[in-house]
Amino acid sequence: MKMVMLLWILSVISSATLLSTGSLALSEDGLTLLEIMSTWNDSRNILANWQATDESPCKWTGISCHPHDQRVSSINLPYMELGGIISPSIGKLSRLQRLALHQNSLHGSIPYEITQCTELRAIYLRANYLQGGIPADIGNLSHLTILDLSSNSLKGAIPSAIGRLTRLRHLNLSTNFFSGEIPDFGSLSTFGNNSFIGNSDLCGRQVHKPCRTSLGFPAVLPHAASDEAAVPPKRSSHYIKGLLIGVMSTMAIILLCSLYSFGFACYQRRKELPRNTQKLKSKLIKKQVQSSLLFMVTFHILPVRSLKSWSLLMKRML
Ligand SMILES: *[C@@H]1O[C@H](CO)[C@@H](O)[C@H](O)[C@H]1NC(C)=O
Ligand SMILES: *[C@@H]1O[C@H](CO)[C@@H](O)[C@H](O)[C@H]1NC(C)=O
Ligand SMILES: *[C@@H]1O[C@H](CO)[C@@H](O)[C@H](O)[C@H]1NC(C)=O
Ligand SMILES: *[C@@H]1O[C@H](CO)[C@@H](O)[C@H](O)[C@H]1NC(C)=O
Numbered sequence: 514m515k516m517v518m519l520l521w522i523l524s525v526i527s528s529a530t531l532l533s534t535g536s537l538a539l540s541e542d543g544l545t546l547l548e549i550m551s552t553w554n555d556s557r558n559i560l561a562n563w564q565a566t567d568e569s570p571c572k573w574t575g576i577s578c579h580p581h582d583q584r585v586s587s588i589n590l591p592y593m594e595l596g597g598i599i600s601p602s603i604g605k606l607s608r609l610q611r612l613a614l615h616q617n618s619l620h621g622s623i624p625y626e627i628t629q630c631t632e633l634r635a636i637y638l639r640a641n642y643l644q645g646g647i648p649a650d651i652g653n654l655s656h657l658t659i660l661d662l663s664s665n666s667l668k669g670a671i672p673s674a675i676g677r678l679t680r681l682r683h684l685n686l687s688t689n690f691f692s693g694e695i696p697d698f699g700s701l702s703t704f705g706n707n708s709f710i711g712n713s714d715l716c717g718r719q720v721h722k723p724c725r726t727s728l729g730f731p732a733v734l735p736h737a738a739s740d741e742a743a744v745p746p747k748r749s750s751h752y753i754k755g756l757l758i759g760v761m762s763t764m765a766i767i768l769l770c771s772l773y774s775f776g777f778a779c780y781q782r783r784k785e786l787p788r789n790t791q792k793l794k795s796k797l798i799k800k801q802v803q804s805s806l807l808f809m810v811t812f813h814i815l816p817v818r819s820l821k822s823w824s825l826l827m828k829r830m831l
């Protein structure tokens with residue numbers, strides 16, 4: 514009997530403590546911030562007050578919250594020497610409005626999940642070591658007013674979806690490795706060359722650089738295709754490879770045939786004129802070289818043109 518009583522009292526006490534600590538547990542946004550922090554290298558120990566034992570993250574360094582529901586509205590940690598990556602967990606901060614992590618040492622890609630923070634108004638990621646492309650769904654961030662991704666190592670095409678951001682007032686994609694045509698559409702038409710400087714492979718009206726190669730065909734495919742350039746589909750690259758191999762082998766066969774026929778001609782001539790052979794030989798070798806060069810030039814330039822149209826055709830068909 515005594516034993517049962519003791520157990521009952523113990524269970525009451527433990528459930529009471531569980532309930533009371535439950536009401537003091539860190540909010541969902543707080544837990545998300547701890548996940549984000551876990552992928553950072555905080556060498557200066559700036560984030561020492563980001564403590565799992567707190568109830569709310571709203572007083573943590575660099576964090577602001579919406580006044581009514583205490584959801585996180587802003588992460589403001591520029592010039593903090595933070596290393597590491599931007600965790601995909603950021604997508605869980607659904608009421609985030611400002612993300613300022615410029616002038617740190619973050620690497621890795623801009624997580625696709627950032628496009629789930631649909632209330633974002635300002636993204637400052639200038640001067641880090643970010644790689645990869647801009648997530649195409651960035652066009653979903655309809656409140657976005659400021660997007661500064663300058664001075665990183667970002668590459669790929671500029672998604673035309675940025676043109677859908679009607680509230681965008683400041684765009685800076687300078688000093689990266691973006692390439693292809695800048696879509697001249699929507700808000701993307703409103704920015705000039707100093708939003709794009711330092712990306713040598715960009716072309717388009719905004720940078721006063723026509724999108725043509727020296728041979729006269731467009732440097733990039735139309736926008737719909739260029740949006741996928743950040744994550745190129747594997748299948749089409751296989752097809753292009755296959756085509757390339759096909760064209761190369763055709764060229765090789767043609768070259769071999771031509772060499773063979775010229776060789777045959779030489780043999781015949783040598784038979785007819787046995788005298789003066791040394792002179793003749795060198796003359797004929799010269800001729801052989803000239804003609805094979807001619808073949809190489811004609812059959813090299815032609816397939817490059819047709820290869821482009823073939824691969825386009827294949828892509829359409831797939
Ligand atoms: C964290 O940063 C410090 C200084 O920037 C560096 O020495 C250290 O190697 C980094 N650690 C990791 C795990 O990246
Ligand atoms: C962005 O919007 C498109 C179309 O409305 C939708 O299919 C897609 O899932 C959205 N992406 C995100 C990350 O919410
Ligand atoms: C940028 O464009 C302006 C005119 O819009 C021009 O004066 C300036 O030289 C351009 N700068 C570069 C680097 O092309
Ligand atoms: C974009 O950033 C670069 C370097 O970070 C700067 O030189 C340039 O003036 C900025 N352009 C705009 C439009 O703010």
